[in-house]
Amino acid sequence: MSEQLPASPALTGQAEDYLKAIYELEQRGTSAGTNDIAARLRIAPASVTGMVQRLARLGLAESERYKGTRLTEAGRLAALQLIRRHRIIESYLVQRLGFGWEHVHEEAERLEHAASNELIARMAESIGNPTEDPHGAPIPAADGTIDEIHLESLADVAVGSEATVMRMSDRDPEFLLYLDALGIRPGARVRVLAREPFDGPLTIQVGGASQIIGTNSAARVFIR
Amino acid sequence: MSEQLPASPALTGQAEDYLKAIYELEQRGTSAGTNDIAARLRIAPASVTGMVQRLARLGLAESERYKGTRLTEAGRLAALQLIRRHRIIESYLVQRLGFGWEHVHEEAERLEHAASNELIARMAESIGNPTEDPHGAPIPAADGTIDEIHLESLADVAVGSEATVMRMSDRDPEFLLYLDALGIRPGARVRVLAREPFDGPLTIQVGGASQIIGTNSAARVFIR
DNA sequence: ACTCGTAGTTAGGATATACTAACTTTCAGC
DNA sequence: GCTGAAAGTTAGTATATCCTAACTACGAGT
Numbered sequence: 001m002s003e004q005l006p007a008s009p010a011l012t013g014q015a016e017d018y019l020k021a022i023y024e025l026e027q028r029g030t031s032a033g034t035n036d037i038a039a040r041l042r043i044a045p046a047s048v049t050g051m052v053q054r055l056a057r058l059g060l061a062e063s064e065r066y067k068g069t070r071l072t073e074a075g076r077l078a079a080l081q082l083i084r085r086h087r088i089i090e091s092y093l094v095q096r097l098g099f100g101w102e103h104v105h106e107e108a109e110r111l112e113h114a115a116s117n118e119l120i121a122r123m124a125e126s127i128g129n130p131t132e133d134p135h136g137a138p139i140p141a142a143d144g145t146i147d148e149i150h151l152e153s154l155a156d157v158a159v160g161s162e163a164t165v166m167r168m169s170d171r172d173p174e175f176l177l178y179l180d181a182l183g184i185r186p187g188a189r190v191r192v193l194a195r196e197p198f199d200g201p202l203t204i205q206v207g208g209a210s211q212i213i214g215t216n217s218a219a220r221v222f223i224r
Numbered sequence: 225m226s227e228q229l230p231a232s233p234a235l236t237g238q239a240e241d242y243l244k245a246i247y248e249l250e251q252r253g254t255s256a257g258t259n260d261i262a263a264r265l266r267i268a269p270a271s272v273t274g275m276v277q278r279l280a281r282l283g284l285a286e287s288e289r290y291k292g293t294r295l296t297e298a299g300r301l302a303a304l305q306l307i308r309r310h311r312i313i314e315s316y317l318v319q320r321l322g323f324g325w326e327h328v329h330e331e332a333e334r335l336e337h338a339a340s341n342e343l344i345a346r347m348a349e350s351i352g353n354p355t356e357d358p359h360g361a362p363i364p365a366a367d368g369t370i371d372e373i374h375l376e377s378l379a380d381v382a383v384g385s386e387a388t389v390m391r392m393s394d395r396d397p398e399f400l401l402y403l404d405a406l407g408i409r410p411g412a413r414v415r416v417l418a419r420e421p422f423d424g425p426l427t428i429q430v431g432g433a434s435q436i437i438g439t440n441s442a443a444r445v446f447i448r
Numbered sequence: 449a450c451t452c453g454t455a456g457t458t459a460g461g462a463t464a465t466a467c468t469a470a471c472t473t474t475c476a477g478c
Numbered sequence: 479g480c481t482g483a484a485a486g487t488t489a490g491t492a493t494a495t496c497c498t499a500a501c502t503a504c505g506a507g508t
Contacts, residue, residue: 014495034456047496049457054494066456066503096320097346107340114334122321238465258486271466273487278464290473290486 011058013113016082017041018051019060022071023079027148031068077144084140085112085120087133090170092123094134101134101185102176117142135176136167136186136222151222154190155202155215162191163223175220183207184221235282237337240306241265242275243284246295247303251372255292301368308364309336309344311357314394316347318358325358325409326400341366359400360391360410360446375446378414378426379439386415387447399444407431408445 011019021040025032034052038045052069055061060075071079089108093099099107115123121142124130131139131147140146157163165188168179179185183206193210194203201214235243245264249256258276262269276293279285284299295303313332317323323331339347345366348354355363355371364370381387389412392403403409407430417434418427425438 012494035454043495044497045456046458046498051495093343097343097350099342099346103342107343110338110340111335111343114338116331116334118323118327119317119321119331119335122323126321236464259484267465268467269486270468270488275465 011078015051015055015058015060016078016113018048018055019071019075019079020082020086022061022069023076023083026071032070033068037069080140080144080146082112083146084142084144085115087137087139088120088124088127088130089115090133090135091130091139092127095127096123101170102173102180104134105170106173132186133170134186135170136165137170151224153219154192154204154213154221154223155218157190157192157223159192159195162189164189165221166224167222169220175217178217179221182211182213183209190223235302239275239279239282239284240302240337242272242279243295243299243303244306244310246285246293247300247307250295256294257292261293304364304368304370306336307370308366308368309339311361311363312344312348312351312354313339314357314359315354315363316351319351320347324401325394326397326404328358329394329397356410357394358410359394360389361394375448377443378416378428378437378445378447379442381414381416381426381447383416383419386413388413389445390448391446393444399441402441403445406435406437407433414447 018037018041021037022032025036025040030036034045034048037052038048041048052061052063055069055075056063059072060078061069061071063069086108089111090101090104093104093107094101133139138147138149151166152163154163154165165184165186167186168176168184170176184190188206191205192202193205196202199215201212202218204211204213242261242265245261246256249260249264254260258269258272261276262272265272276285276287279293279299280287283296284302285293285295287293310332313335314325314328317328317331318325348363357363362371362373375390376387378387378389389408389410391410392400392408394400408414412430415429416426417429420426423439425436426442428435428437
């Protein structure tokens with residue numbers, strides 16, 4: 001009660017960011033290479049090498065020279081705690097403070113390092129302990145349990161079928177605004193009416209309206 | 225809307241803390257000496273010298289070698305922005321998330337550096353744009369306007385008179401818990417029934433109950 | 449199995465903080 | 479106006495990040 005630490009005991013915000021980046025890269029299969037991590041955090045690859053070794057020293061990651069980096073169980077836990085904080089903050093900002101879903105990522109990116117466990121617990125409770133954030137991403141439980149499901153993307157839906165929008169990345173405000181304008185958000189039903197040849201754009205039906213969406217965009221929307 | 229910076233453009237959290245410390249020291253008359261700042265921030269005096277020079281280079285403070293440090297108008301503004309964030313966060317945590325008033329200082333100390341102006345504005349609005357925080361401290365307006373009033377302390381109240389509790393420091397959870405147990409919080413009416421000689425403890429009446437409080441404690445409670 | 453291009457690392461430096469130890473100023477009181 | 483304690487500064491380090499430039503290792507394709 002009196003000793004609420006921000007997160008893992010004494011990890012810097014930066015180190016936390018690395019853990020999260022590595023976790024997310026591992027998640028999407030792209031085993032976390034130095035360049036991948038660097039790209040994700042928008043820093044130079046040379047900077048990654050050192051931090052990754054530090055994380056290894058702390059027992060949070062394992063890295064073989066010239067091979068990739070993997071999180072240890074401890075590292076995974078720490079990453080999931082951070083992700084939990086991030087997603088609860090996002091949800092809270094949308095539900096209790098009227099933020100648009102396209103803005104909350106940036107805000108959460110900063111707050112996730114400063115919020116105590118108690119604050120997170122209270123925010124979560126205030127919005128009914130949700131299991132998904134506003135972009136459809138699952139929120140890890142306080143003990144690190146999480147339901148990472150593999151979802152197909154809208155780009156892979158067969159012409160004529162219908163799907164439910166489940167999830168999209170939270171990182172790009174412009175993109176989220178675009179999706180919102182199309183009516184594409186978690187829970188929306190989408191029917192693919194047509195697909196142009198040579199990997200061309202899709203014609204889709206969302207909430208009665210017919211829309212065109214490019215392959216790149218469709219590939220970033222996950223459905224079931 | 226899209227470019228909400230945390231505070232002053234590109235000040236580190238540490239620099240912000242120095243500004244706040246200097247502001248608060250100036251406020252209580254104690255013109256901000258190197259040792260005063262060091263004590264407030266719990267760092268070595270030697271560390272202060274460098275930062276103070278940096279703040280001077282940034283146009284936020286003026287410091288003469290071996291004399292004290294004063295904020296410039298720009299520094300004062302930046303400090304007030306930070307204080308505004310701090311006090312709004314404290315108020316929000318108490319009113320909307322059920323925190324006890326004794327815990328919010330610590331939490332706000334971290335969040336104040338991470339919260340965007342938009343978040344602060346939304347929090348403030350959610351709780352009706354209060355003008356005082358839970359400890360009775362005035363909340364600066366967004367433009368830096370503030371009502372710093374000099375208040376007398378409970379230790380100075382004449383025996384037999386009654387006063388309204390206005391304010392106390394937010395920094396010491398134990399002390400706040402103690403005050404709370406006595407029924408002393410902003411708005412409470414207190415009557416001084418007796419004062420022991422030689423600067424001795426006061427007997428006070430709060431909400432019907434009669435209590436004893438030491439001079440040190442009474443000196444930290446401000447009334448009108 | 450050789451050879452590049454890509455991925456990754458090391459070397460060397462910069463910035464922001466903080467610390468301790470040693471030195472310098474100031475100023476209050478004789 | 480001297481002097482010693484308190485206040486403040488400088489010097490030298492340390493850590494955590496980050497960067498650029500230069501070098502090395504790996505592995506895919508001939």
